[in-house]
Amino acid sequence: MGRRDDESFVEFVAERGDALLRTASLMCGARQDAEDILQTALEKAYRHWGRLDADTDPEPYVRRILVNLVISRSRRWKVLREIHMERPPETPAHSGTHAVELRGTLMDELRRLGARQRAVLVLRFWEDLSEAETARVLGCSVGTVKSQASRGLARLRERLGANLAPLGS
Amino acid sequence: MDLESELRAAMAEQVAGTAAPSSLVADVRRRHRRRTNRIRATVGVAAASVAALALVPTYQSFRATPAGDSATSRPTGGPAILEQPERRPASGLPASPSPEGRPEAGTTPKPSAHPKTGGADGGGDDRPGGPGATVKLPHWVTYLPGGLTAAGPCTVTGDPAHRTTTCKWGGTAGWVQIALVKAGGVGLADLAPGGVPRRTTVRGMPALTGDRPGSGRQVSWIAKPGTGVTVTAGGTAKEQLMRIAEGVRP
Structure with missing residues (x-):
């Protein structure tokens, strides 16, 4: 049973990087946060890339890291994200x-x-x-x-x- | 159109132009290198701290026993056979002044409240005798403060089963007595000083210390099975009791 090498990591990021970034972007809400979280998730996966089985798809593993990171970061930043407004936000009008x-x-x-x-x-x-x-x-x-x-x-x-x-x- | 379909469409619209940067792999690798370097630096600093914490006490223990070599290399015919202290007494007195010349001669020492790092003590009246015969230090005594000379040759009492070797020194720096007890079942309790002894350690071995009647202070420990040591010091030498004890290597 073969192990994954560095080259397969480059190929994986080239193939699935866009899809993972879109998922991260939808879960984070902000593009900059999404890029940062995706980099962190890929770095975590890169640490153990050599131990992953070459015959299985690594995407579920990376996606799971990504989702866990988004959830844990969201919990950590929950207090910071609460923005108090002086007046309630405007309600959208029909157009x-x-x-x-x-x-x-x-x-x-x-x-x-x-x-x-x-x-x-x-x-x-x-x-x-x-x-x-x-x-x-x-x-x-x-x-x-x-x-x-x-x-x-x-x-x-x-x-x-x-x-x-x-x-x- | 239901909410689920509208949600799908909204998500697709939201991320329509989103694409991963071309430098993503390079960024990930850079981040990984930074993390690795950070971990290595942390481990290095931790290892250096542990090494420093381990080496400093070792170095101090070596410093505490410098007299072993110097005492044997010193000319035997010289007037002083005892090692000079690295730190001179706080009073800054010469090595062998006459007792009358000392400003604190005749003062009464305070045995129990005397700080270990304090200045010079009086203690002139505690000396067991004046300068005696100049004999070589026993090989198992590697450090004595300056200003002391042997009160006489070491005496051996008892029988081969329970033998006690006692050596005494006296002089301007007070007096020191080291008793080496070699007996089969000697224990720390047999050597304990009178009064209420306190627990301490000598070169990592458990020891008991306490004040002796008068102004002396004593420390006793079992250096190895069947060999007990009692070091007693008075006068200024009392301040260096533990250092003298650390230098006893039976």
Whole structure:
């Protein structure tokens, strides 16, 4: 059974770097944070790259590191991220470009979810992972994935409120 | 369109132009090198600290016994056979002044409250005698403070099963007595000083120390199985009791 070498790491990053950065970007919300977290995750994987089996796909391993990093960093920075405003933020008004605004609002609301809930939604609806695969990446049960996805979507519906009317939900 | 589909579309729109930088692999490697160097530096500093902590006491123990070589290399016909101290007494007196010339001669020493690093003690009246015959230091005594001369040849008492060798020195620096007990079942309790002894160590071996009647101070320990040592000092030499004890190598 062969082991992975340095060259395979370069190939892996070249092939899957974009996809991993997009996942990181959706889970972090900010591009700069996503790049930093992806570098950290890849560095962690690089430390043990030689011990990985050459016949198995390293992406689930790297993705799991990435998700764990995002969740733990989010917990650590939770206090710092709380920005107090002097007045409540303005509510978006309806306009002709409703769908575009709705997607923007949807992403804003997605960022406001908890890190774990956001990770579930990103893995389920962006990465198109099954509930079992999502549970494996997050290191939790399938039931937890189902409940987290359900609560996340419910919270999005609740926050979007009237904006969702055109969607027919 | 349901919420899930709209969410997928929103995510796709959000990351449409996102691409990993071409320097990603180089950045990851640089980050890895930095981490490795940081760990090496930390380990190096920790190792150096441990080495320093281990070496300093070792060096101090070597410094405490410099007289072994110098005493044997010194000319035997010289007037003084005892090693000169590295630190002179705080009073700055010459090596062998007359007792009358000392400003603190005749003062009463305070045996129990005397600090180990304090200045010169009086203790002139504690001396067992004046300068005696000049004899060589026993090979197992490697350090004595300056200003002391042998009160006489070492005396051996007892029988082969329980033999006690006692050596005494006296002079302007006070007096020192070292007793070496060689007996089969000698224990630390047999050598313990009177009063309430305190626990200490001599070269890492457990020892008992305490004040003797008068102004002397004593330390006793078992140097090796069947060999006990008791060092007693009075006068200024009392301040260097532990250093003298460290230099006894039976």
